[in-house]
Amino acid sequence: MNDRITLRRLDDMHCHFRAGSLLKEVLPFTAQYAGRGIAMPNTRPRAILTGKDVVWYQDEIRRALDEMPHRHSFEPLMTIEIRDNTTPQMIAEAYHAGAVAGKVYPLGVTTNSDEGLRNFESESIAETFRAMRDVGMLLLIHGELDRERTLVTKREEVFLPTLLMLAEKFPNMKIVLEHVSTRVAVESVRQLGQNVAATITAHHLCLTLNDVVGYGIQPHHGCMPMPKDFDDRDTLIVAATSGEPKFFLGSDTAPHPREKKECAKGACGVYTAPVLPQVLAEVFEKTGKLDRLEDFSSRFGAEFYGLPLNDGSISLIKSEWVVTEQIGGVVPFRAGAKLQWQLS
Ligand code: DOR
Ligand code: ZN
Numbered sequence: 001m002n003d004r005i006t007l008r009r010l011d012d013m014h015c016h017f018r019a020g021s022l023l024k025e026v027l028p029f030t031a032q033y034a035g036r037g038i039a040m041p042n043t044r045p046r047a048i049l050t051g052k053d054v055v056w057y058q059d060e061i062r063r064a065l066d067e068m069p070h071r072h073s074f075e076p077l078m079t080i081e082i083r084d085n086t087t088p089q090m091i092a093e094a095y096h097a098g099a100v101a102g103k104v105y106p107l108g109v110t111t112n113s114d115e116g117l118r119n120f121e122s123e124s125i126a127e128t129f130r131a132m133r134d135v136g137m138l139l140l141i142h143g144e145l146d147r148e149r150t151l152v153t154k155r156e157e158v159f160l161p162t163l164l165m166l167a168e169k170f171p172n173m174k175i176v177l178e179h180v181s182t183r184v185a186v187e188s189v190r191q192l193g194q195n196v197a198a199t200i201t202a203h204h205l206c207l208t209l210n211d212v213v214g215y216g217i218q219p220h221h222g223c224m225p226m227p228k229d230f231d232d233r234d235t236l237i238v239a240a241t242s243g244e245p246k247f248f249l250g251s252d253t254a255p256h257p258r259e260k261k262e263c264a265k266g267a268c269g270v271y272t273a274p275v276l277p278q279v280l281a282e283v284f285e286k287t288g289k290l291d292r293l294e295d296f297s298s299r300f301g302a303e304f305y306g307l308p309l310n311d312g313s314i315s316l317i318k319s320e321w322v323v324t325e326q327i328g329g330v331v332p333f334r335a336g337a338k339l340q341w342q343l344s
Contacts, residue, residue: 003318004344005281005290008298009035009073009310012276014140014178014199014250016269017061017076019043024064025328026255029273031065031074033343035310036302038140038250041081041103042112049086051093054078058098073312077305079103079140084118088131100305101138101176102128109144109155110224111254111268116142120162126169133173138305139166143177143185144225153209156182156225167192174304179204179252181225183235189246197304199250200240200296202279203270203333208233219266220331223254240296241289248301251276255330274332275323281316281341315344 015030015037017023030037039061041048048057061076080086080094082102091102105116119125132139143163144155167175177189180198189198207227212218221227239247253276254269261267272279277297284293302309319342323334 002290004315005293005341006313006315007277007294009033009312009314010249010277010297011035011301011305011307011310012037012249012251012253013176013301013305014038014040014201014252015273016040016042016252016254018255019046019057019060022255022257022328022330023060024067025330026253026271026273027061027064028068028070029276030253031068031072032070033277033314035073035312036075036077036307038101039076039078041079042105044112047112047115048078048080049083050080050090051097051099054080054094054097054099077101081105082117082125082128082139083115084122084125086128087124088127091128091131091135091137095135095137099137101140102132103140103142103178105142106145106159108146110142111256113142120166129166129170129173133170136306138174138176139170140176140178141166142224143180152226153228156180157184160185160188163188163196164192167196171195176250176304178250179225180236180239180247181228182232186235186239186247190244197246197248197300198239199252199301200236200247201250201252201270202272202276202283203227203252204236205233205240205283206279219261220333220335221270222261222266222268223252223270224268237283237287241284241287241292243292243295245295245300245303247296248299248304249280249297250301257329258326258331261331270333271330272333274327275334275339277314277316277343278339278341279334282339285340316341317344
């Protein structure tokens, strides 16, 4: 039996680092084990929309890294939010400021998407996407649509024709379907060209809808896209552990203060950063595929983004521990539960 595993430092291709005091609270976890993290742009009060915003947010993150007592080599990868009014000029400026990708939140589907994209078919958004393609920025998509008479559990499936349309229209743009949560979406990504990949979160590998609403409402499991059926979760586990380079880690670690989760209209997001490699090791071990974890967490993402692999490594040891109930006012994934692997 393997009691210790060593992994190349991770690439977490989907992180909500937030801003202000929450940023300082959550960033050290990711920086501890990841060499890079994609910094999602749905921050508030200042969203990341322009080159100036990118510079500001990158500085915020760098300052938070500088304040950390233990210095790790960690590089934030910057993004901007693509809205209906994002122009090719804004893309050029964001790219020069260091943005590697643009993130699309369709209107109203998740946290801070109140000004999300309304129209995927407009000529102006096509021009914006062409500008991204031409400079080599990736298009990251929250793949859900909020349509009338569409249940929250069907929003990802309803988005898939839009993904197909984009993949066909922009065969030379790299597209990432973020936090894929259904069997049909995994199958679509497999069938599309090499320009399309998907991230998978640790919590979607663990949860079904039952864990959100099936045994009392569990607000700390509430996220978008909602965890789905057993068959969907099984498909995600197979995809993550399959060694297929189209599927890589993007944790969507999404911290919200406890009182914003435990209330009448709780915020969506699961805070996995404090337990990410530990939970992944458990999932991969359970399927007998621990040897595939490093490709999923530290290789395929870098390759898809066209980045060199990280230097340095982390080790996990098999030793039971109990996850803290609350960290800095935020309840982490698996709070109060036993985990089998620890970071050494
Ligand atoms: O659950 C989620 N939380 N899904 C998202 O897409 C956004 C995230 C957040 O920012 O809290
Ligand atoms: Zn997210």
